[in-house]
Amino acid sequence: MIRPRKILLIGKPKGYSILAIAEELPDNGKIFACAEEPYLGVYSQEAFDHSSDGKKISLRVGPVADTLEALHAEDEHFDIVFIDADQRNAVQYYSFVMDNHLLSMDAVICVENTLMKGQVYLENVSDENVLAVRKLNAVINSDPRVEQLKIGVGEKLLWPEDYPSYQWYLGDRKPGTKQMRIVLYLQVILPVQSGLSLIRRSPVPPDAVIESKTQVVKDEVFWGCNQCRILERLRLDGRVAYVTGGGQGIGRAFAHALGEAGAKVAVVDLVLAKAEAVACELSLKGIKSLALAADVSKPEDVQRMVDAIVARWGTVHIACNNAGINLNSASEETSLEEWDKTFNVNLRGLFLCCQAAGRIMLNQGYGKIINTASMASLIVPHPQKQLAYNASKAGVVKLTQTLGTEWIDRGVKVNCISPGIVDTPLIRSQELRPLVRRWLADIPAGRLAQPTDLQAAVVYLASEASDYMTGHNLVIEGGQSLW
Structure with a gap:
């Protein structure tokens, strides 16, 4: 929907998912998939090599923190960043992406597994993975730099006008309903059973405090003519x-x-x-x-x-x-x-x-x-x-x-x-x-x-x-x- 050219995957996406996304990128598009262990295996790489879109995929195996540091040093920036919330240090990965400007101006961060099938909303949860995801959600919710939309599967369907905090639950509805049209707009269908948070930068508020050694002139050049980029x-x-x-x-x-x-x-x-x-x-x-x-x-x-x-x-x-x-x-x-x-x-x-x-x-x-x-x-x-x-x-x-x-x-x-x-x-x-x-x-x-x-x-x-x-x-x- 945003016509990305560069995508960063942090977590455990399946090989076929990576290839499906690669197929929708332009010829000069690139996917960087990074993970702690070589779980993708040689077979996925061989599959990529058999595809004409395999050249768009770069697998980087090793400590994710090191990979992100390397991408930052290479001055890479991305139009979409996928982060699997169900992994250790997901909060650090999100913070690194935001703090080090790995996002292009109109980029989107997609955080998967943010609902954990609803478990993050249950009381008295002791599962460490669920608590880690809850912590990540709290960090994102309190981050003034971003706004988000949550998508998940449940029995109840709430529309944006009914739920001003922008958490949408898409329930089972017959084809032709509003929710089905949303699905049809997607070029790549992603599973959202455990929740998917779509995050983007918030517009800079007029009263934002900008810390800089030089004076920032907030005129039409800064805000845009009639506040339009x-x-x-x-x-x-x-x-x-x-x-x-x-x-x-x-x-x-x-x-x-x-x-x-x-x-x-x-x-x-x-x-x-x-x-x-x-x-x-x-x-x-x-x-x-x-x-x-x-x-x-x-x-x-x-x-x-x-x-x-x-x-x-x-x-x-x-x-x-x-x-x-x-x-x-x-x-x-x-x-x-x-x-x-x-x-x-x-x-x-x-x-x-x-x-x-x-x-x-x-x-x-x-x-x-x-x-x-x-x-x-x-x-x-x-x-x-x-x-x-x-x-x-x-x-x-x-x-x-x-x-x-x-x-x-x-x-x-x-x-x-x-x-x-x-x-x-x-x-x-x-x-x-x-x-x-x-x-x-x-x-x-x-x-x-x-x-x-x-x-x-x-x-x-x-x-x-x-x-x-x-x-x-x-x-x-x-x-x-x-x-």
């Missing part, structure tokens, strides 16, 4: 976006990026089937999407597009005007028909979209417009000849600058992205290979752009993090315009 400011939850030319290439990448950041996304393309295919991809990720067909060069199509989005989701917050075409010809042979067709889509269509979306945004006092220009607005790419395209993209930049200055005082920011040559199926043909080699010689980065190279930029320009930017041409071309 920087990554939270890039979120687009609750926003409504559209992407023209969204059925393929850069537009498809933009649609995925905006949706992953939390926006509802209308995918707009000249060909409805292409828009529907991308909308289907988004829905598989749980992103609310809408597929629309529109010819952006026609004002009636643009207005119909905007009206459909407003009818579905009430407004438009983010307008990503990406649709464009490129028709190559020598300048002396460029026909008026080719010139008009290029400008009708690349500049006229973009203007119509800016105007239609801008009216909604100006009325609501907020909006982000992101236009797709091109590196061709800065230089004359060669050896291809594309007069109409180059001139139209230069017009996109000037249009963006003009609207950006006119509308910022009314809450609407207008910026554009100028990509370099993007690696798409359209340029992978055999006959274009010599041309691609020529382009690569002119790019300091030594490669073509990938659509994913542009995704973070569109999210930034769509988010509140870029509220002070307007009329800007954000160039992403691997340095090609510098040579």
Whole structure:
């Protein structure tokens, strides 16, 4: 659920559990499993070696305290730390993790066996293991640095609103109940019969006493703008976006990026089937999407597009005007028909979209417009000849600058992205290979752009993090315009 990259296991997890978790990590993920004795045995290591995910697992056998010291010395930090409460010195392990900053900023500690099948709540208990777990729970409960959620199995089910100390007991319920949906969200199912405490850092209280040799300035840099961390400011939850030319290439990448950041996304393309295919991809990720067909060069199509989005989701917050075409010809042979067709889509269509979306945004006092220009607005790419395209993209930049200055005082920011040559199926043909080699010689980065190279930029320009930017041409071309 938190998309971890590094996980630390302290205790006695089974080999198959470790492998199950490893399978859900990204390729660069890592699990450090440490224990006092080699209980995992050679057979588990052999099993790991037979799995393609085994390379993500590092077994460290020996005194756990020494292993933690070594990890601290190696400056490791983890997104999830599993601690088995049913082991000697569990309190010390928890304290070491917290005191020595082995946790990344938004990490979670999962402490297993914190309920011991309910025994920790019984009176007159003499079992040393149960008393040790009770002590660990007391330490965690009294630690002002963290907040926690307890999950266990019992006959009674209490929801958070009924139990403000955040101890949840999940009882047996038929499929489809609230409790079952919680289980379905998990990527890896963990047994919780003996209890599982989920622990994370508490937000720093405004009156927190910070001991430091230097004065700590508690301003917006410290607390975050409007008390939001920087990554939270890039979120687009609750926003409504559209992407023209969204059925393929850069537009498809933009649609995925905006949706992953939390926006509802209308995918707009000249060909409805292409828009529907991308909308289907988004829905598989749980992103609310809408597929629309529109010819952006026609004002009636643009207005119909905007009206459909407003009818579905009430407004438009983010307008990503990406649709464009490129028709190559020598300048002396460029026909008026080719010139008009290029400008009708690349500049006229973009203007119509800016105007239609801008009216909604100006009325609501907020909006982000992101236009797709091109590196061709800065230089004359060669050896291809594309007069109409180059001139139209230069017009996109000037249009963006003009609207950006006119509308910022009314809450609407207008910026554009100028990509370099993007690696798409359209340029992978055999006959274009010599041309691609020529382009690569002119790019300091030594490669073509990938659509994913542009995704973070569109999210930034769509988010509140870029509220002070307007009329800007954000160039992403691997340095090609510098040579």
